[in-house]
Amino acid sequence: MAIDAVIFDIGNVLIEWQPERYYDRVYGEVLRRELFANVDLHGMNENVDRGEDFRETIYATADKFPDYADAIRDWHDQWLELAKPVIPHSVALLRALRSKGIPCFCLTNFGVGSFAFAETQYPFLTEFDRRYISGHMRVTKPDPQIYRMVELDCGVAPGNLLFTDDRAENIAVAADRGWQTHHFEGPQGLAARLVTEGLLSDAEAAP
Template sequence: MTGGMNVVFDIGNVLIGWDPRVLYRKIFASEDEVAWFLGHVCTPEWNLEQDRGRSFRDAIAEATQRYPQHADAIAAYDRRWAETILGPITGTVAILDELEAQGTPLYAITNWHQDKFRETRGRFSFLERFRDIVVSGDERLVKPDPAIYRLLLERNGLAAGSCLFIDDSPRNVAGAEAVGMRAHHFTSPEALRGHLTAAGILP
């Protein structure tokens, strides 16, 4: 894996920190309450349906029907969603800048609700460095469905083997590898830099 690679980034928790616990620590008194709420009410599986394109209006209504006693906390997932965004992961953004400066083609595939992504995109100018971003909510597809990776490849005329995909989820990494992409499980900017250097993508 040397020069000529296309680098494909995940965005959440690779380039931009995201953690709903940060919001719910402001709402609930204890870490146990936060964990229970996010494990039973606004769960990762529930959130994934927004990433698949379900409207937040419908999502909030569905969860409120199940747990009416938590109506205000559920509504906060939408109204106060910006508070779940922790800001740029500066070490990875620096790598992105270096890759762009040397002419590496940059792409992204993200599991993100379409409207929330548009809000977020306006806050982080480095997201404009990508030649294309596949947003799950727009496509009604979520990683690790093979179709979402193939969509990026087909839309941009890319060979799977010419792409290195970077994601913090092992399942999503495996999904990319299943369609023939090379992949790196993101754990830290430092580890990513080491991988890119060893692969000859960064000096």
């Protein structure tokens, strides 16, 4: 089946997202394990991804856990240190596809404020033909509703979409809706898939 558009996740596809790595480096693994065991930081971030205010949500959580307040606030104040580095080969694939006139969308769990900040640091985030940001949509993957919203907006039949994401559960829901999917485990695998589908040549897909 033909592919009329490619949809990229962002975290761990275009930008590495491993917050634990930051906390290990700054606070040490022992404290990081204690922090993450006592405070649901990923649940806090999920609320941001559903559209709650970036700073207010994180600072309110810090106020509830004064023993860890500084570390929790880092989720906001040092956010760029959590969301890095860029995965250069993935960005090159995005740009190669667009240079050939192939529409590229993003579908990402990302907060309103955090995405607005990320745009100022990572220019490629402005380059998608359409952007589907969970914070604006107020629903996150893998809720089927977010995929339905993409389908209704983009005008491309589900079977003609190729969606890549690093989380198997997000891929599974898209596949159930008839999307073509690629489980992202590294840019080399995505490059090979794009070549197999005839979207890029070997040279165009090279790092």
